[in-house]
Amino acid sequence: MTENPDAPLRGSVDLSQLVSAHAASDEAPGAPAALPAPIAVTEQSLQELAQQSAQVPVIIVFKSSASPASNDLVERIRTIIGRYQGRFVLAACDVDVQGTVAQAFQVQAVPTVMALIAARPAPLFQGSAEEAQITSVLDQVLEIAQQNGVTGTVAAAGAPPAEPEPESLPPLHQEAYDAIEREDYAAAIDAYDRALRENPKDADARAGRAQVSLMERSRMADLDAVRRAAADAPDDVDAQLAVADLDIMGGQVEDAFGRLIDLVRRTPGDDRDRIRTRLVELFDVVGATDPRVANARQALASALF
Numbered sequence: 001m002t003e004n005p006d007a008p009l010r011g012s013v014d015l016s017q018l019v020s021a022h023a024a025s026d027e028a029p030g031a032p033a034a035l036p037a038p039i040a041v042t043e044q045s046l047q048e049l050a051q052q053s054a055q056v057p058v059i060i061v062f063k064s065s066a067s068p069a070s071n072d073l074v075e076r077i078r079t080i081i082g083r084y085q086g087r088f089v090l091a092a093c094d095v096d097v098q099g100t101v102a103q104a105f106q107v108q109a110v111p112t113v114m115a116l117i118a119a120r121p122a123p124l125f126q127g128s129a130e131e132a133q134i135t136s137v138l139d140q141v142l143e144i145a146q147q148n149g150v151t152g153t154v155a156a157a158g159a160p161p162a163e164p165e166p167e168s169l170p171p172l173h174q175e176a177y178d179a180i181e182r183e184d185y186a187a188a189i190d191a192y193d194r195a196l197r198e199n200p201k202d203a204d205a206r207a208g209r210a211q212v213s214l215m216e217r218s219r220m221a222d223l224d225a226v227r228r229a230a231a232d233a234p235d236d237v238d239a240q241l242a243v244a245d246l247d248i249m250g251g252q253v254e255d256a257f258g259r260l261i262d263l264v265r266r267t268p269g270d271d272r273d274r275i276r277t278r279l280v281e282l283f284d285v286v287g288a289t290d291p292r293v294a295n296a297r298q299a300l301a302s303a304l305f
Contacts, residue, residue: 035082038074041093041101049091053116055152057145058089059124059138062105062112064096069128070111077113080134086153087142115141118148120289143203144288170195176208185216210284218245237263237271241278253286257296264303276304 039045041060049058061077063070074092081088095102095110105114105121113124122144124137145151169177176191192209195202223246229236230243240263247256260279264272279300283293 035078036090038078038090038092041091042098043101045091046101049089050116050119052089053120053150054118055150056087056089056154057141057150058091058116059141060091060093060105060114060116062093062095062102062107062110062114064110065094066096067110073111073113073128076131077134080131080138084138084142088138089154113137117141117145117289118150120291122289147203147207148287148289172198173204173208176205176212180212185212185219188212189216207284207287210281213281214245214248214285217242218249221246235263235266237267237275241275244278244282248282248285253290253292254296256282257292257299261296261299261303264300276300 038061039049041049049060052058059077059081061070061074063074065071074090078090081090093101093105095107105112109126111128112126113129115122115124122141124141125133129137168174172191172195176188176195179185179188179191189209189212192205192212195205196209199205221242226239226242226246229239233239240259244256244260247253247259257279260275260282264275264279267275279296283297286293
């Protein structure tokens with residue numbers, strides 16, 4: 001067996017971001033800040049918004065001047081976002097004027113609300129929504145953004161996004177990070193497991209554990225032997241799980257997902273559940289906002305039911 005500790009994790013969560021992801025995670029929305037006007041989305045401004053979304057999530061409301069409900073929704077979201085102290089940028093796209101942009105986002109009706117996180121679009125909801133529903137959606141967007149290292153703020157209208165101030169990790173996360181630094185992956189997994197027992201909704205711990213588990217499973221892999229074994233035994237669950245890990249490590253995300261979803265379709269019993277569990281873990285590695293994960297989740301649901 002050949003040790004493979006430095007294999008790249010392209011398409012995965014960057015562990016270095018797990019440090020900064022906590023900068024905003026424990027903060028609740030505070031007092032309302034100034035309420036800047038939504039940025040008008042055009043083909044030109046969209047490029048700037050995509051760049052800005054690498055630092056702070058951008059919420060885009062697709063509206064129509066002929067739809068009072070969509071204009072009301074813009075103002076409602078604007079008010080709510082004002083309570084988040086610069087942790088969102090709000091933009092509005094008039095589909096009657098910017099039809100090309102609306103088509104690019106596959107908008108079918110107004111109002112439609114989407115997020116841009118690290119330049120990746122994430123559909124949020126269509127139609128109107130109450131304040132509590134909007135707040136819940138925005139909180140989820142922040143969780144996803146933090147998982148992807150998007151933790152900046154904007155100080156005021158037109159101001160560039162500020163870099164988050166570095167903050168110390170919670171004790172168990174620091175313990176896991178220190179273990180990763182010395183390549184003691186088993187200890188890091190144990191620390192993340194304890195963090196998840198304390199808080200099962202700890203998205204950072206779940207993402208960190210998924211990535212470190214992948215590193216631990218793959219560090220001693222003989223790449224040629226693993227691929228040969230998978231080719232020789234297409235129904236061997238262990239062999240297929242091992243080669244899917246290597247596909248993720250090498251950035252062949254769709255190949256990994258497709259391989260395991262096909263295996264789910266033809267595998268019964270406990271092994272089927274084991275494959276599903278591994279797939280869900282690999283979804284955490286790649287990231288919830290990655291469109292390949294969304295597509296694979298749908299394919300997995302179809303394969304299971």
